[in-house]
Amino acid sequence: MQSEEFMERENATVDVIVVGAGLSGLVAARRLSQAGVTSLRVLEARDRVGGRTKVHQLGNGRFAEEGGQLVGPEYTRLIALGEELGVPTWPHNERGKAVFERRGRVLKFDGSMPWIADPLGSADFAQSLVRLGRLCKRAPRADALATPEAAKLDALTFESWVRRSTKTATARTLWAIIGALTLGSRPGDLSLLFVVRHLNLIGGVETLLASLSGGAERSFAGGSAELSHRMAADLGDRVALGSPILAIRQYDDGVEVDTPAGTHRARRVVLAMSPPDRAGIQIDPQLPLPQRTIGERMSMAHAYKVHVTYPEPFWRRQGLSGASMSDAGPLMLTWDDTPPEERQGALVGFARADGGISADLPDPMPGDPEQRREAVLAGLARAFGDQALRPDEYHEMNWTEERWTSGCIPIWSPGLLTACGPGYAAPAGRLHFAGSEASPAWPGSMEGAVVAGERAAADIAALIDAEGADRQASGKQPGGAQPRQPRENAARSHRRAQEVRAARSDN
Ligand SMILES: Cc1cc2nc3c(=O)[nH]c(=O)nc-3n(C[C@H](O)[C@H](O)[C@H](O)COP(=O)(O)OP(=O)(O)OC[C@H]3O[C@@H](n4cnc5c(N)ncnc54)[C@H](O)[C@@H]3O)c2cc1C
Incomplete structure (x- = not known):
């Protein structure tokens, strides 16, 4: 790949660089491409796409979804994306009683409340x-x-x-x-x-x-990461893996983006990751205060996701749904993760990985792997019976150990929203913000990732259209943006973005 042709192509200025090939970045790139903005590149730090959605192969052809999985009926943009990509969803088991463990008592109940x-x-x-x-x-x-x-x-x-x-x-x-x-x-x-x-x-x-009430939740066949795999396949060699972004410089007419392998140039950049994740990138000139503050002050929740498989979903024979909540844990919540056509049963649950103490929640997972496994299985046995102690497979994913992901979902601590104000996800000059946390609705979820990716793509496509119209009116050719001086006037481009948004909302 070090051919002259490759280097030439890599050095060429593209219309848009998307940083991050999670769900949100890939949605942004897909929608841009569909809007005719095909001169684009997606740069991803990891050697895989999908970000916080990920699949781990278990034995027997089964797999565990290690990250984002559940699709609520309100996730309309995510569901539409799944349909567009031909990835169906399957419903989780609703039948049977749920279990609520509270102060040593195990209550079994129908519906969402005991x-x-x-x-x-x-x-x-x-x-x-x-x-x-x-x-x-x-x-x-x-x-x-x-x-x-x-x-x-x-x-x-x-x-x-x-x-x-x-x-x-x-x-x-x-x-x-x-x-x-x-x-x-x-x-x-x-x-x-x-x-x-x-x-x-x-x-x-x-x-x-x-x-x-839980029962309405569904999962994507093959795992939610399948959406990202399909979008990346459609984008082809415009997606570059193993390309961590270290620094970004904005100029009057473009943006430079540094990876360890070299510098890429674009007219606009989409940062498609959580604010804490982007805080590691050196951005020059500094972002405006709202966008900077959210990166500096937002923290992310730390959790384990645990999968346990069994020869069969034995809890169903006892009239249990597999859903449970517990203040003893270590799993705070579980659900039945057995797809409808499967014989082998699966339970999945979340445990805390943070160090905080809470009177109403289980303690965080023990540090020792063997103790963790024993504690999880003992908790499942209290909820579902002793058969839970004899799993086929046990698999846990600790997101705190992941490079390039600060945590699972955002923590909006007191003071953060008013410190940032409503503009925390507004474009800053030629930088646009996607990533689930930039979404007004369902921030931190897969739905939020799709909404934010689509919004960034729509903003940029409108700006590119408007720039094309401006150029036509003035008779200028598109310049081969070769930016040199860090610009002082991010405000000019920002104003243009606001004008385009205002014009769109008037129509
Ligand atoms: C354990 C867990 C369970 C969850 N459960 C659910 C659920 O059931 N339902 C639900 O809707 N949501 C769930 N979520 C949340 C959901 O997965 C995320 O909100 C969503 O996937 C975020 O997508 P994103 O594209 O915005 O960000 P990400 O997936 O975080 O993508 C950001 C991408 O940017 C890349 N990146 C980071 N830094 C750089 C850099 N410097 N240079 C280049 N690339 C970089 C990362 O590698 C990553 O690929 C869960 C998340 C976790 C972790």
Whole structure:
């Protein structure tokens, strides 16, 4: 690949470089290509695509999804992408009772709440949910940041609200598990403003309640990483693996992007990764404060995802669905991961990998691998019976050990949203931001990754169209952008992006 032709092609300025071949970056590149912007390159640090979606081969032709997997019915852009790529989804088992382990008691119940087994705790939780719904309605649905109460809500932790709004340990444990698994972290780490904003953007507490019932969740056949593999195959040699970006320099008419192997040039760049991930890239000139602050202050949740396979889904014979929640753990939550046509059973669950202490959540996983395995199997045995102690295979993925990924899902801590303001994902000159965390709706999920990738692509395609129209009007040819001086006027390009957005929203 060191031929002159290759080097010539690599040195040529392309219209767009996308940094990161996770779901979001590949969606951005695909949509750009579909919009006619075919002069593009995707540069990925790892030797694989998919980012936080990844498949690990187990024995017997089975595999474990180590990262993003569950597809809710509200994930409309993700579902549409799957259909476009010909990747079907399969439904997770809904039948049977769920298990709730709380303070040493194991409760088995139908539906999403242990109403009969723990009526007091369930009612308390349901009431607090209604109260949260009312709080959400007081803020503008489109963006809670615009509420006059924004600063006050952002100064509070979700935990402080949970403590005020619940009376029972059951309700607190439920909120702790929801916080850790669907909102990003323990309630004590989360801003109340973020929770209100998030719930409003996803459709209110009703959507949260629907997602708690769990049964509507689906998975992609072959794993969600299959979407990225197919998009990368379509993009062909425009995707370069093993190309970590170390530095980016913006100029008046283009951008230079450094990898250890050399410098690439483009007219525009999409950064398609989480803000903490991009914080490792040296960007010159500095990003505006909102985009910089989010990179410096956002942290990511650390978790293990654990897969255990068995000769059969034995829990179903006991009338259990495979769904469980526990405050003893180490798995906080499990679900049945057995595809409909499979005979071999599989359970999958999440455990904490962070070091924090929480009264309502299990302790983080033990450090010793053998102890971890024993603890996980013992927890599964408490929920589903002793057969859980005799798995075919046990597989765990610890995302804290991954290079190029800071963590699983974002933690919106108190003060972060108001410190960044609404512009934290706005283009900065010729730099555009994708990556799930840049999405207004479902940030941190695969849906958010698709929404953010599509938005960045639409912004850039419109800008390129507008630039083409400007050039035609002035009779100028597209210059062979060979930028030299770091530009001082990121503002000019930024203004143009704003004009294009404003024109689009007027139409
Ligand atoms: C354990 C786990 C479970 C999850 N469960 C779910 C779930 O059930 N449902 C759901 O919807 N979501 C889930 N998620 C979240 C979901 O997987 C992510 O939100 C989504 O995949 C993010 O996609 P992305 O493209 O925005 O970012 P990423 O997938 O993080 O992609 C960023 C890419 O950028 C690359 N990169 C980083 N730095 C550089 C650099 N300097 N140069 C070049 N490339 C770089 C990375 O290697 C990566 O490929 C889960 C995530 C994890 C980890």
